[in-house]
Amino acid sequence: MLLTLSAPVAAQTPExxxxxxxxxxxxxxxxxxxxxxxxxxxxGTVWFDDEVKAAFDKADTLVLEMVEPDQATMMQKVTxxxxxxxxxxxxxxxxxxxxxxxxxxxTANGIPWQALEQFYPWMAGVTLAVAPLSKLGFAxxxxxxxxxxxxxxxxxxxxxxxxxxxxxxxxxxGLPEEQQVAFLNAxxxxxxxxxxxxDQMIASxxxxxxxxxxxxxxxxxxxxxxxxxxxxxxxxxxxxKWIKARLDNPGTVFIxxxxxxxxxxKDVQDQLETLGIKTQRVTKADFxxx
Numbered sequence: 001m002l003l004t005l006s007a008p009v010a011a012q013t014p015e016x017x018x019x020x021x022x023x024x025x026x027x028x029x030x031x032x033x034x035x036x037x038x039x040x041x042x043x044g045t046v047w048f049d050d051e052v053k054a055a056f057d058k059a060d061t062l063v064l065e066m067v068e069p070d071q072a073t074m075m076q077k078v079t080x081x082x083x084x085x086x087x088x089x090x091x092x093x094x095x096x097x098x099x100x101x102x103x104x105x106x107t108a109n110g111i112p113w114q115a116l117e118q119f120y121p122w123m124a125g126v127t128l129a130v131a132p133l134s135k136l137g138f139a140x141x142x143x144x145x146x147x148x149x150x151x152x153x154x155x156x157x158x159x160x161x162x163x164x165x166x167x168x169x170x171x172x173x174g175l176p177e178e179q180q181v182a183f184l185n186a187x188x189x190x191x192x193x194x195x196x197x198x199d200q201m202i203a204s205x206x207x208x209x210x211x212x213x214x215x216x217x218x219x220x221x222x223x224x225x226x227x228x229x230x231x232x233x234x235x236x237x238x239x240x241k242w243i244k245a246r247l248d249n250p251g252t253v254f255i256x257x258x259x260x261x262x263x264x265x266k267d268v269q270d271q272l273e274t275l276g277i278k279t280q281r282v283t284k285a286d287f288x289x290x
Contacts, residue, residue: 018047018206021213022055022282023262023269025243029250032243033059034268034279036213036259037144038205042137047206048147054287059254062152064145066161066168077165081173082123089117090124093177098185105188109135121180122172125187136195148256162239162257171230179226186223205259214264233266240271247277 023034033055041047048056056062068074084090091099091113102124106113109131116124140146152159175183190197197216204213221228239257246253261268269279284290 016046017049018045019050019208020047020052020205020259021208021210021262022052023279024055024282024286025247025272025277025279027247030247031058031252032246033252033254033282034243034262035144035254035256036205036210036262037064037148037256038202038259039143039145040133040138040140041142041144041202043139043142045142045202045206047144048151050289051282051284051287054289055282056148056151056254057155058252060157060251061253062148062157062159063253063255064148064159064161065257066163066165067159068145068149069165074165077169078123081166081169082119084118084120087120087177090119090121091117093121093181094185098181098188101188102184105191108191120173121177121184122175125180125184126172128184128187128191132191132194133198136198138198144256148254162242162255163235171235175227175230179224182224183227210263213259214267217258217260218264232260236261236266236268237271240268240275240277243268243272244275244277 021036025032025034035052035055069077087093091103094102103113105128106116106124109128111127111131116127149159172180172183201213201216204210204216218228218232221232239261243255257268272279
């Protein structure tokens with residue numbers, strides 16, 4: 001799910017160029033590049049170059065998980081799906097010890113927990129998953145989707161979404177309350193290690209180390225297997241079917257989805273293989289680059 005941060009982050013010195021993983025699926029008249037994105041990055045992160053930029057330049061169309069709407073529209077949809085009009089206050093849905101940890105986590109991140117009492121647990125979980133990132137130096141306007149969308153608009157390339165905003169929010173909103181509470185509790189429990197976890201994930205992503213990235217990005221979902229099925233595996237299967245159908249239309253497409261969808265068991269590549277479609281890792285040499 002794409003998450004937006006608005007807090008300003010101080011500029012940093014550019015780093016050496018990263019080398020994130022890129023794959024390709026092709027037939028006689030269609031080429032589809034698959035790129036694992038990171039939705040938030042630190043300023044100065046260099047990744048949009050070499051084979052990634054070359055593949056993007058060849059593409060006729062950019063495809064993302066979703067085309068993000070303006071902030072007002074997003075907030076309206078989040079509010080509509082996130083408010084529980086009939087249930088008890090959110091904090092009362094948590095066990096006593098979990099409630100104390102939740103209130104402490106919200107307070108530590110400068111969020112008045114009382115303001116979310118009318119919301120479903122999934123909304124609080126998403127809020128807490130995003131809140132600390134700006135303090136750690138990450139910014140949504142430096143994320144892969146933002147950079148690619150701006151580049152596509154500048155180049156006159158159409159931008160399409162595999163899903164809609166309502167679908168993405170609906171994955172959370174459609175969870176039974178028990179699973180929403182489990183997601184919230186897991187998010188709270190992971191907060192103390194967030195900086196270490198995020199730094200490890202970004203380091204693996206920069207190096208194109210997909211096995212490590214799969215373990216790191218999807219580890220949090222192991223404690224909520226039902227959520228993993230909804231947020232990860234089912235979507236991977238759906239996107240593989242979309243890619244197979246897209247191969248029937250000539251042209252070149254650059255797809256960017258969360259890197260966790262292209263790493264680990266049952267990733268998009270595995271799902272494509274079950275459909276008889278082979279993916280190939282792309283290197284600089286494929287574009288005559290050193």
